[in-house]
Each structure stands twice: as C-alpha cells, then as structure tokens.
Amino acid sequence: METYLTEQLKALAGEDRVLLQEPMSRHTTFRIGGPADIFISIQQEKELQEILKLLRGTGTDYFILGKGSNLLVSDAGYRGAVVQICRGMNEIQAGGRTIRAKAGALLSAIAGAARDASLTGFEFAGGIPGTLGGAVVMNAGAYGGEMKDVLSEVTVLTPLGEKRILKADELELGYRTSIVKEKDYIVLEAELSLQPGEKEKIMASMQELKNRRTEKQPLEYPSAGSTFKRPEGYFAGKLIQDAGLRGYRVGDAQVSEKHCGFVVNRGNATAEQVARLISDVRERVFSLYGVVLEPEVKFLGEFQEEICAL
Numbered sequence: 307m308e309t310y311l312t313e314q315l316k317a318l319a320g321e322d323r324v325l326l327q328e329p330m331s332r333h334t335t336f337r338i339g340g341p342a343d344i345f346i347s348i349q350q351e352k353e354l355q356e357i358l359k360l361l362r363g364t365g366t367d368y369f370i371l372g373k374g375s376n377l378l379v380s381d382a383g384y385r386g387a388v389v390q391i392c393r394g395m396n397e398i399q400a401g402g403r404t405i406r407a408k409a410g411a412l413l414s415a416i417a418g419a420a421r422d423a424s425l426t427g428f429e430f431a432g433g434i435p436g437t438l439g440g441a442v443v444m445n446a447g448a449y450g451g452e453m454k455d456v457l458s459e460v461t462v463l464t465p466l467g468e469k470r471i472l473k474a475d476e477l478e479l480g481y482r483t484s485i486v487k488e489k490d491y492i493v494l495e496a497e498l499s500l501q502p503g504e505k506e507k508i509m510a511s512m513q514e515l516k517n518r519r520t521e522k523q524p525l526e527y528p529s530a531g532s533t534f535k536r537p538e539g540y541f542a543g544k545l546i547q548d549a550g551l552r553g554y555r556v557g558d559a560q561v562s563e564k565h566c567g568f569v570v571n572r573g574n575a576t577a578e579q580v581a582r583l584i585s586d587v588r589e590r591v592f593s594l595y596g597v598v599l600e601p602e603v604k605f606l607g608e609f610q611e612e613i614c615a616l
Contacts, residue, residue: 307539311364313563315346315387319354323347330379330606333371337528338577339379340607344387348410349394351494358492359467361387372410372437376444376530380483380607383575392437395494400425403500404458409439409493413446420510426503427456429511433519435531439493443486445479449515449522452455454479454568458499469494484537499591524562527570534567534599542599543567549590556583569603576582581609 313430315324324346330339344366348354349435367386371377395410400423407416417432430451434441443461445453462471470491478485486493519525534542546552546566554561557573561583562568569580569587588599 311360311366314360315344315357315600317358318353319346319348320531323349327383328388330383330388331372333388334374334377334530335528336374336378336571336575336580338381338571338575338580339377340381340383342379342386343389344382346387346389347394348389348391349498351395354389354395354492354494355463355467357389357581358463361389364465370439373412373435374432375436376440376602377606378469378530378577378580378605378610380605382608384607391439391492396437397428404504405498406436406495406502407498409442409496411439412436413438413441415584417512419504420498420500424503424505424508424561425500425510426508427500429452429508429515432512433592438496441483442477442493442496444482445484445576445596447482449518452479456498458497460486460496461494462486463494465490477612479507491565522565522572526566527562527572529562529568529570530585530603532567532602533569534587535602537599540595541567545595545597546587546593549587549594551587551590554586555582556580556586557585561587563588577607577612 326343326344328345331337346357365432368517370386371388372392373389389491391410395408398407398411398416398419400419405416405420413434413436414429417428432451433445434448441453462470463470464470536542546561550559552566553563557579558572559579560570560572562570569583578585584601591597591599
C-alpha cells in the first residue's frame with residue numbers, strides 16, 4: 307500500500323515534491339523534529355484536493371503544514387504524510403482596499419504588499435514568521451492587532467473535501483482560535499479588508515515594530531515564537547520570570563534570558579528536551595501562582611515526556 311500510495315502521490319505532485327523520511331527539522335522554525343514518513347509540497351489548489359482525497363481514501367494520517375513556525379515535532383518524527391502549503395499557493399493580489407492571498411503566502415510578504423499599495427491595518431503581522439493559512443486558523447496577533455481585525459472572508463476545504471466561503475462573522479475568531487481550527491478546515495485563501503494610508507507612515511510603523519521585536523525577542527535563536535498562550539489577567543513571560551525560571555535549561559532547550567515567554571533552541575535541543583522544559587515551567591508556575599499555562603505551540607508526533615495535565 308505504501309508503494310502504491312507513493313507512486314500515486316508522485317504522479318499527482320511530481321517526483322521532486324514527494325519526499326520519504328524527510329527530517330522535519332528542515333521545516334520548523336524550532337529546527338527540531340524527526341522524519342515524516344512522507345513529505346509533500348503543494349503547488350496548487352486542485353493538486354491539494356486530489357492529494358487529500360487520495361490520503362483519506364488510503365486511510366493515511368496527514369498534517370497540514372505552513373512554515374512550521376508554531377510547531378514542535380517529535381524526535382521520532384511523524385507516522386503519516388505532511389502536506390506543506392507554503393512555497394506554492396502563495397499568490398498575493400491587492401486592489402482597492404482589499405488584499406486577496408493564498409494560504410501559503412507569508413505574512414511578511416502580505417504586509418509588504420499592503421505597504422506598497424498604501425494600505426494600513428496589517429503592519430502588526432509583518433514580523434510574525436508564518437503563513438496566512440496558519441494565521442487564520444489561530445487568529446494570530448501581535449502588538450495590539452489580530453487577524454480578526456482585518457479578515458473579511460476565508461475560503462476553506464472541509465474534512466470531506468467540500469469548498470466553502472466563510473464570511474468574517476462566521477469565523478468565530480477568538481484568542482488563538484477560530485471555527486477553522488475547531489472544525490479542522492483547511493484554509494485555501496483569504497480576503498483582507500484594509501484602510502487607505504500614507505506609505506511613509508506605514509513604513510515607519512513597520513520599522514518601529516521590527517525594532518521592538520529585535521530589542522525584546524530572542525530572534526538570534528530558533529524558536530516557535532511565544533510558547534504559551536496569555537492566561538487571563540496575567541502575562542506568561544512575567545509569571546515565568548517571577549518563578550525564577552529565566553534562563554532555565556533542559557539540555558539545549560532554554561527559557562530565553564531575553565524574553566521568558568519564549569523557549570529557544572540553543573543549538574542541538576531535542577523535542578523531548580523542549581517538552582520536558584515546558585512541563586517543568588507549567589508545574590512551577592502552577593505550584594507558585596495557581597495559574598495554568600496553556601502551550602500555544604502545537605505538538606506533532608509521540609512524546610515520551612507528557613506535557614503535564616493540570
């Protein structure tokens with residue numbers, strides 16, 4: 307069955323875009339992760355639909371990947387197919403006050419297109435290291451802005467392979483969640499509604515946010531961005547700092563000394579080390595303050611060290 311599946315996938319996507327035993331450390335911003343049984347790079351929507359139909363028909367587990375910016379993959383890898391929507395399906399079109407972009411478009415590229423079209427409202431996303439698809443799923447946000455502020459509609463695939471267009475009021479966008487996440491939809495493209503602005507002011511705002519990120523975030527090390535969701539009434543980084551965990555290490559996994567809300571890979575961290583560190587941080591913060599830190603990072607594959615259930 308595996309040989310049949312591999313042959314069929316290569317017929318649909320091309321031999322060079324179907325890889326076997328591909329290290330996921332090459333495809334996550336953590337630079338961590340063992341091999342995926344099958345790794346498929348998608349170039350167009352129809353191809354995606356056909357490949358997902360084939361995977362479902364053969365009972366093959368699959369995971370949809372963007373840039374891998376919010377993901378920790380097990381050291382043992384993933385027993386199934388990783389389907390990447392990133393380098394393909396990344397077209398961006400600006401017109402009037404709207405931008406339409408495919409799911410694989412980088413947020414930084416969309417922010418650049420908005421700037422060039424003198425459209426304001428998307429500056430907050432320019433430094434988020436991910437794709438539009440992932441940003442919609444998680445209602446990504448930074449510096450006071452969120453995707454819910456700019457999304458007007460999203461085109462998705464349902465788990466049954468049906469194509470649907472969801473308007474903004476149907477997306478149920480909340481803090482790091484959406485109906486897209488809850489229903490396991492796959493984002494194909496989205497339309498953003500922005501406002502006319504002055505290009506020079508937009509550029510200045512983007513530069514200011516870039517400077518703030520460089521100053522406050524540990525961009526010099528691989529990470530998955532903010533490790534924990536913001537607990538209601540608190541800041542995760544402040545709780546971790548107050549718990550005396552700044553710089554705390556498990557192997558090469560470390561609570562950033564620059565910003566305690568980030569767990570970083572100091573060089574050769576394993577997924578197991580990161581998972582153990584996250585568990586230690588959660589237990590410590592809960593024991594001191596009674597606050598449950600919920601990981602924002604998604605875990606893919608099997609982990610020996612369970613993330614403690616509090």
